[in-house]
Amino acid sequence: MDIWLGSETLPIHGFLIRAIIVYVYIFLIVKVVGQRSMGSIDALDFIFGVVIGDILGEPLTDGSLALQGPITAAATIAGLHLTLSMIALKTPRFRRVIEDEPIILARNGVILHQQLRKVKVTLESFMMDMRLNGASDLSEVDYAVLEMNGQISVIKKSAYDSATPNDLNKQTPNKGYPSVIIEDGQIIHANLKNLGTIEWLRELIHKEGYKNPKEIFLMTIDESGKVYISPTDTKDQIKNGR
Template sequence: MDLNDIIFGTDSMPWWGTVIRVSILYISLIIGTRIMRERQVGILSGHNYLVAAGIVSLAAVRMVNPKSSLYEVVAIIFSYALVNTFLSYLDIKFPRQVDRIAIPLMVKGKLIRKNLDATHITIDNLLAQLRLKSITNLSEIQEIYLEPTGKVNALTKPAAAPPTKSQLNIPVTPPRFPEVVIYDGDVQEQSLARSGLTLQWLENEIAAAHPGKSTDSIFLAIVETNGTLYISTGQAAQP
């Protein structure tokens, strides 16, 4: 067994040769995905899906076939990536010619049966997608579109839209992400600083919620979006 056998394949491949081949193919897949950039992962258009399915199937077959040539599969992977990158570029320049466009399923509150039939979306499918968006009544919807990614988006009628806090003159605080300030007993000082809080404040909150406990005995503490502190010791409450 030598390097040529690993690259060009052989009838009998030892386990360590298989490990090397799989590692090379895996690294090639990662590089190919990086070439295709985030669009490949985040937005699956028609050609993106075909490329992803083709690359995965090809890599799986070659990984288990000891007679296959690594040169061929690596060349095919990068060819797939380059073709997909070129098609994505054309999709940006000429989106309506290369990729699909959003299909209206409802316009001005009226369902378009022709488009529902063409996209093979049943009423049950449509209602299920709307429930995922917390929409239960078709009468409250102005427009519905089937996006090129396969997702359904809906625009509710102005009269059915809930009022905003600004319309109700309710004071609001600037939005922020939750910050983990303690994890497994370790205080995350950078998270505390981003939240504008101090270690003394954190210790006081822990003492008030769990008398006798210190930061070392806390499994998880999170400053939530509304400024409250969630504390967990990682142990079930005593009955």
């Protein structure tokens, strides 16, 4: 009974048995309500995981605490979580309350830097996600969307979903790793020195139709020499599909 009710002098084997009981109990809870949680971690799932861990974790380290209270509380939280999940599945309006809407971070190949700031995603983190999605060449990206589970999904332009050069038995130069030359209107001199001079960069900017680096939010150049530019003022660029 000390294992269940708690004791100041709970022996080591009592903690071991408690750990087994809690593990099996959490396993059963996950089997009942956790399939959705395991698929994606949204705000509701995160709260559920933190609360359950806090409730059932303390009796494993404090032998004087009884188990029936935390187990009852965990069952209540699990039941509430399951109820909210079921209501969200059947009621779209309620779903919008507990689940975030997807947020577009890039449209028509243009990075919406105001949206990046809104969701507190840095440019470096955004570019890392692009590379993880196989879209290191940002000119191939049509849409980039921040999903409700915090991951960024990428929709490439239709032209890049068709036959690849490999399918056509054509040899194409490797694009390599794209270097950031301009970020938020500032020239990254450490990267520029490996590619060219300031004069060379200014000529390239003018050739692309921009007056100065302040008009550019992001500019990258890959090893094949391909240039990608996302402007600071995105409204006209999106409208024109640039």
